[in-house]
Amino acid sequence: MKRELVPTYVAKDIFEIDSAFYKKIGVTNLFIDIDNTLDSCRTKTPSERVVALLNTYKDEGLNVYITSNNSKKRVRVYMSGLEGFKYIGRAFKPWLWKLGKFIRENNIDLEETLVIGDQVYTDVNFSSRHHVRCVLTEPIVEEDQLISCFNRWRDQRHRAKLAKQNKLINWRSV
Numbered sequence: 001m002k003r004e005l006v007p008t009y010v011a012k013d014i015f016e017i018d019s020a021f022y023k024k025i026g027v028t029n030l031f032i033d034i035d036n037t038l039d040s041c042r043t044k045t046p047s048e049r050v051v052a053l054l055n056t057y058k059d060e061g062l063n064v065y066i067t068s069n070n071s072k073k074r075v076r077v078y079m080s081g082l083e084g085f086k087y088i089g090r091a092f093k094p095w096l097w098k099l100g101k102f103i104r105e106n107n108i109d110l111e112e113t114l115v116i117g118d119q120v121y122t123d124v125n126f127s128s129r130h131h132v133r134c135v136l137t138e139p140i141v142e143e144d145q146l147i148s149c150f151n152r153w154r155d156q157r158h159r160a161k162l163a164k165q166n167k168l169i170n171w172r173s174v
Contacts, residue, residue, distance in 0.1 A: 006162060007124045007136035009171040014038065014116055014137055015053060017171055019060055022114065025133070025174060029108050030057065031099075033117035034068045034078055036139040041070070045081035054082060065108070067091045067099065067115075069122060093117075094125035120155045135171055 011017050014037055022030070035041040038050045046054075057064050066087035068075045075089030086106065092098050103110065115134040117123025127134035136159075139152070162168050 005120050005124050005128055005158060006167050007120075008114075008127070008133040008169070009135045009174070010168045011135050011137050011171050013140050014135075015049060017116075017135065019057060019062070021171055021174065022062060023060075025114070027112055027114040027133070028061070029063045029065065029113040031065050031067045031113060031115045031132075033115075033119075033123055034066060034075065035070055036118045036141060037116060037123075037137055038066075038140075039078075040141045044077060046078060051082060054085060058084060063108070065102075065106070067093065067102075069093055093122040094129050096126075096130055099126070119151060120158050121151045136168075 014032065022028075032038060032054075039047050054064055064085050066075065066079060066082075066085060068087070068089055069091055070089060072089035075087055079085065079087045086102075088099065088102050090098070091102075096103075102108075110130065110132050113132050115123055115127040115132055116137065117134070118137045118139045120136065124134050124136055126132070159168070
């Protein structure tokens, strides 16, 4: 049977999601992408709004894990602007082999986990393959890394198809 690439929920961006939503759906763990979900791929360190958002999540008892397919160096430099958060660079989403080790080492319960990202073929595909709920966001900026351009084109077509089939459920409707 073919696996469908359908996000559990959609949002304009991560910043519009009320943190009470996570508690309402029984989530304690957030796997959050960096590039075009939190900040532009050109942003070296977290913006003030990212720092504020992630610290709010931490203060509210949510476990935040930053997961990125970008290089370990890019992720390490970005994360140097944040304290107390675990992260994984070169995560190879959608496959689980590297993230699986991270999940086991950190005793993460996937039933209480939500993936938040801006790409269907990495973030939604990861969540679909591993039976984890997902919020698909819009990219926060138009610029992209060269490696993401083809996926972004496929992504736009897939989103349009899902919208036409009424399969995109806004997080606010829960």
